[in-house]
Amino acid sequence: MTPSTMAPDTGTRKPDTAHVRDIDKSSVREASSIELQGLHKRFGKTTIALDGVDLTIEAGEFFTLLGPSGCGKTTLLRILAGLEEPDAGRLKIGGRDITDTPPHKRSVNTVFQSYALFPHLSVRDNLAFGLRMRGMPLERRNAKVAEIAEFIQLGDLVERRVDQLSGGQRQRIALARALVCEPDVLLLDEPLSALDAGLRSQLQVELLRVQKRLGMTFIFVTHDQQEAMVMSDRIAVLDSGIIQQVGPPRDVYERPVNAFVARFMGHDNLYRITARGEGGRLSTELGELHCESPGAGELLLVRPETLDLLPGEQPGKNRLLATVGERLYRGSHAEYRLDIGGTSLQATVNNRGRHLPEVGERVTVAVAAEDLVTLGQ
Amino acid sequence: MRKRNLQRGLSAFWWLTLAFLYLPLVVVVVFSFNATNSAAHFTGVSLRWYRRLLGNEEILSAFANSMILAITSSVIALVIGCLIGYGMYRHRHRKLGWLIVLIYLPIVLPDIVFGISEMTFFVQIHRLTGLLQPGLETMIIAHVTFQIPFVALIVYSRFVGLDPSLFEAAKDLYASPWQRALHFMLPTIKPALISAFFLSFTLSIDDFVISFFTAGPESATLPIYIWGAIRKGVSPEINAIATLMIGAVAIAAVLSLLFSYRRPTRSTANHRRGTEESEP
Numbered sequence: 001m002t003p004s005t006m007a008p009d010t011g012t013r014k015p016d017t018a019h020v021r022d023i024d025k026s027s028v029r030e031a032s033s034i035e036l037q038g039l040h041k042r043f044g045k046t047t048i049a050l051d052g053v054d055l056t057i058e059a060g061e062f063f064t065l066l067g068p069s070g071c072g073k074t075t076l077l078r079i080l081a082g083l084e085e086p087d088a089g090r091l092k093i094g095g096r097d098i099t100d101t102p103p104h105k106r107s108v109n110t111v112f113q114s115y116a117l118f119p120h121l122s123v124r125d126n127l128a129f130g131l132r133m134r135g136m137p138l139e140r141r142n143a144k145v146a147e148i149a150e151f152i153q154l155g156d157l158v159e160r161r162v163d164q165l166s167g168g169q170r171q172r173i174a175l176a177r178a179l180v181c182e183p184d185v186l187l188l189d190e191p192l193s194a195l196d197a198g199l200r201s202q203l204q205v206e207l208l209r210v211q212k213r214l215g216m217t218f219i220f221v222t223h224d225q226q227e228a229m230v231m232s233d234r235i236a237v238l239d240s241g242i243i244q245q246v247g248p249p250r251d252v253y254e255r256p257v258n259a260f261v262a263r264f265m266g267h268d269n270l271y272r273i274t275a276r277g278e279g280g281r282l283s284t285e286l287g288e289l290h291c292e293s294p295g296a297g298e299l300l301l302v303r304p305e306t307l308d309l310l311p312g313e314q315p316g317k318n319r320l321l322a323t324v325g326e327r328l329y330r331g332s333h334a335e336y337r338l339d340i341g342g343t344s345l346q347a348t349v350n351n352r353g354r355h356l357p358e359v360g361e362r363v364t365v366a367v368a369a370e371d372l373v374t375l376g377q
Numbered sequence: 378m379r380k381r382n383l384q385r386g387l388s389a390f391w392w393l394t395l396a397f398l399y400l401p402l403v404v405v406v407v408f409s410f411n412a413t414n415s416a417a418h419f420t421g422v423s424l425r426w427y428r429r430l431l432g433n434e435e436i437l438s439a440f441a442n443s444m445i446l447a448i449t450s451s452v453i454a455l456v457i458g459c460l461i462g463y464g465m466y467r468h469r470h471r472k473l474g475w476l477i478v479l480i481y482l483p484i485v486l487p488d489i490v491f492g493i494s495e496m497t498f499f500v501q502i503h504r505l506t507g508l509l510q511p512g513l514e515t516m517i518i519a520h521v522t523f524q525i526p527f528v529a530l531i532v533y534s535r536f537v538g539l540d541p542s543l544f545e546a547a548k549d550l551y552a553s554p555w556q557r558a559l560h561f562m563l564p565t566i567k568p569a570l571i572s573a574f575f576l577s578f579t580l581s582i583d584d585f586v587i588s589f590f591t592a593g594p595e596s597a598t599l600p601i602y603i604w605g606a607i608r609k610g611v612s613p614e615i616n617a618i619a620t621l622m623i624g625a626v627a628i629a630a631v632l633s634l635l636f637s638y639r640r641p642t643r644s645t646a647n648h649r650r651g652t653e654e655s656e657p
Contacts, residue, residue, distance in 0.1 A: 083545050103548040104556075116546035119539075120564045130550035133560070181550065 031060040031217045032094035032107075032184035034080070039089035041075055041241075049075040050086070051241035057219065057234075059094075062211050064220045066228040067238035068264065073221045076238070077187050080219065081110045093184050104133070109178035110187040113194070115170045117162045123173055124158045130181040148180040152210070168199045175207070179214070186211075188220045192227065204230055225265050229253060237261050254303070258376045262301055269302040269346050273374065280369065285343045287320050291372040299375050306371035307347040309336065309357055310364040320345075320365045324357050338365060402623055409616035416611055426617040436618065439602035443582055446513060446598060450520035451577035455570060457521070458528025458577075463562070465529065466536035480526045492590035495519045499591060512593030519591040520584065524577040531576070535569035568636050575633030579626050 034057040041050040049072045057063045065073040078084040079091065082103030091099045098106055109130065117126050124145060131141045149158050152172050157165065165173065171191060178186055191207075192200045208231055211218045222228050228235050229249040236246045237260075245257045256262035259270055275283035280291045284300050291300070313321055322338040322345065334356050336347040347365065349356065357363050412421035430436055461480070465473065483491060499515045502508060509515055547561040563570075585600035592601055599622060603615055 081545075081549055083548065103545075104551045104553055108549075110546070110549045112542045112546055114540050114542050116540055116542040118543060118546070118561065118565070120567075129547075129552075129560075133551040133553075133556050177550070 031215050033057060033059040034185060034217065034219070035090075035092040035095075036076075037090045037092075039076070039079060039091070040087045041072075041079065041084065042087055048241050050079075053089070053241070053243055055236060055243060055246065057217065060215045060217055062208070062218045062220065062231055062233045064222060064228040064232035064235045065238060066222060066225060066235050066264070068223055071238040072241040073223075073238050074189060075241075077110075077189055077219065077221050080185070081108055081187055082106050083110075107181075107184040108187060109181050109183040110189060111171075111174045111178050111191045113190045115174040115191075117165075117170060117173060117177070119162055121162070122158075123154070123160050123162060123165070126162060126173060127158070127177050127180055129177065134181075144180055148176045152176040152179070167195055168203065171195065171203060172206075175210070179210070179216075183216075185217045185219060188218060190221055190223070193222070193224075200227075207231070225253075237264060239264075255373055256301065256375055258297075259299055262299075262375060267301055267303060269304060270375075271300045271302065271343070273298050273300055282372075282374070286340050286345060289320075289367070289372060290318055290369045291374060292369040294372075295374045297374040297376040299377065301373045301375055302345065302367060303371060303373075304335070304346045304348040306367055307345075307349070308366040309347060309349055310366055311355060311357065311361075312364065313362060314364040316366075318367050318369055320367075322363055322365050324359050324361045324363060327356070327359055329356070338363070340365070405616050406620045406623065408613060409620040411613050411616075414613060416613070426613040429614055430617050430621075433614070435597075436599075436602060436614075439597050439599045442513065442596055443598040443600075446516050446520060446588070446596075447578045447581035450517045450524060450581050451574050453517070454521045454524035454528050454577050455574050458525045458573065459532050459566075459570060461525065461529040462532025463536065465533045469537070480529055483523050484526050488584070488586035491523065492519075492587040495522070495587065496590040510593060511591060511596075513596045515591045515593070516588055516596060516598075519587050520581045523584075523587065524580055527576055527580065528573040531569050531573040532566060535566045539565065571636040572633045575629045575636070579629045579633065582622065582626060582629070 034055075036053055036055040036057075039050050039053040042048050051072075053072075053076060065076055067073045075084060079086050082098075082101060086099065089099075090097055093106075093108065117123075118129065121129065127145045127148065128141050131144060136144070145158070149155070152175060154172060154176060157169055157173065162170070162173075171194075174191070188207075192203055195203065204227065207218075220228075220231060222231075229252075232249055234246060234248055235252050237244045237252060239260050245252055245261045247255075252261065253265050256265055256267065262270060271284040271286050273282050273284050276294070277283070280294050282289050282291055282294060282300060286300075286302070289300065310319075315321065320340050322340045324336060325339045325344065326337040328335040331351070333348055333350050336349065336357070338345045338347055345365065407419060408416060409426055410422050410424070411419055412423040412425065465476065465480075495515075495518075496511075499509050499511060499518075503510060509518075543561070543565075544557070547557045552560060583600075585604065588598050589601055589604070592598070597605070599618060603618060606612070606615055
């Protein structure tokens with residue numbers, strides 16, 4: 001038995017890293033940066049898919065385009081692949097303008113959401129397709145295919161027919177088929193969305209590992225903010241064809257720039273600021289709170305996991321008196337809906353064996369000034 | 378009890394239908410081996426009529442015409458129909474329902490109307506230009522005309538059944554337009570092309586009405602020959618030709634079915650096996 005036929009990710013790590021290092025030396029080219037300037041795209045007369053996108057993606061970055069369906073993320077990816085033409089704007093990869101280059105002449109490969117494996121070809125011929133179209137001689141092609149099959153641990157799948165594969169196997173073949181071409185940039189269009197949760201998180205880890213080892217620039221499209229945060233070096237959040245925010249996962253999650261980004265990242269605790277005082281003092285729907293470094297925005301974000309619940313009434317600075325409205329016990333933590341003078345506030349409390357307040361109980365909510373963020377509409 | 382009776386009734390109905398369809402064919406086949414000239418009494422088995430058939434110059438030439446006509450027209454229809462089918466697929470988002478109706482029309486039009494219009498058309502062309510003298514040439518054109526819609530629809534439905542991102546994957550994997558046609562599209566629709574060819578072939582061999590109106594004096598096909606011969610009375614020789622044609626058409630129809638169904642059935646079987654293997 002070859003190592004690759006055993007279960008992935010557990011016992012095979014050591015021998016696996018050994019041959020991975022060989023690949024690193026022999027076949028990895030310099031990763032490429034990407035520059036998008038003023039991209040516009042419209043479908044029909046009314047639907048605006050992209051409304052002026054400027055973006056620079058660094059070489060070797062795992063970059064994620066995140067947003068709800070119809071936000072333009074897939075259109076942006078398709079423009080990068082050359083499958084869609086922008087109405088305006090330029091597109092550069094590695095400093096070279098490729099706006100007018102047809103897809104089959106771009107050193108960019110895509111992992112499609114449906115995997116798009118050719119049904120008339122075996123797995124091996126699917127993997128070799130890109131190399132064959134570029135006219136690589138058979139022997140080198142076979143060597144490359146064998147190399148990538150080992151790298152992605154495909155094992156004996158190579159001999160199979162495409163219709164004999166399960167979803168997770170197809171996903172890996174699709175990834176290998178794109179990687180074997182050694183593109184400047186790899187595009188991934190929601191590649192994990194068709195898989196069930198367990199397989200999905202396993203492949204997330206695998207995908208990350210592949211990207212780090214090859215040092216290739218990956219552009220990843222997803223609508224799942226959890227997935228985006230796990231995978232990415234940087235995230236761009238899109239809505240209605242406009243980039244709302246670009247930054248590392250922590251920035252986007254902890255310091256969203258506007259209400260859309262905050263809500264999309266899963267935050268519900270947004271409160272209107274009614275007045276501002278000295279030293280970061282803010283009057284809000286919740287009451288008076290101090291924010292360490294308030295910005296100009298008119299909304300205050302209170303993240304549920306930054307809140308502490310103290311028993312009884314213990315007033316003070318950055319403390320609010322509340323009544324427990326609802327409690328969802330989740331084992332590792334509990335989620336609370338608190339009622340503060342008619343305004344509702346969500347809190348997440350880690351279960352460390354302390355007293356978990358009951359519904360109807362009076363509690364005091366404490367929050368640190370540095371955890372409060374102001375943001376725009 | 379009642380349910381059983383219903384079952385029996387339905388089953389009897391099914392066999393009755395089959396009998397209506399196939400008994401006449403069986404009679405023709407049986408009488409083609411008849412030892413005497415009688416169409417009423419079967420007097421013994423002989424290959425006499427088949428031997429007579431092989432000696433009949435007229436029949437052999439009619440057979441050759443039928444084959445040339447069927448093969449040539451099917452090949453031409455395959456090329457044109459394939460291009461039309463692909464075109465229909467490529468531009469399927471452009472509200473081309475009317476085009477599909479347009480291409481269906483010849484299929485639903487009565488053969489006799491179609492045949493007469495073809496004839497009138499060819500006569501006019503001949504009168505004006507001297508080209509297209511009635512004969513094999515005009516018959517081929519006429520046959521291609523009614524075969525095209527079938528080919529186009531078979532090819533179109535095969536393309537529609539494909540994952541559209543396959544076309545993009547081919548582009549993405551460095552295939553130029555010609556390479557896409559050669560290495561992706563043609564191999565992918567091959568089963569559809571083969572089944573379309575056999576269907577066209579069967580339609581052409583089958584056709585009498587349209588051939589009759591577009592044929593010339595030298596280009597009688599088997600059905601036309603039979604039509605002429607039958608006016609002098611049904612001879613066992615005709616039964617022999619009919620038997621051979623039943624055989625030929627049956628083979629072509631079976632091949633056509635085989636090729637159109639082979640891929641899906643095999644892949645579902647394999648898929649079932651594949652999932653068992655891959656998920657132990």
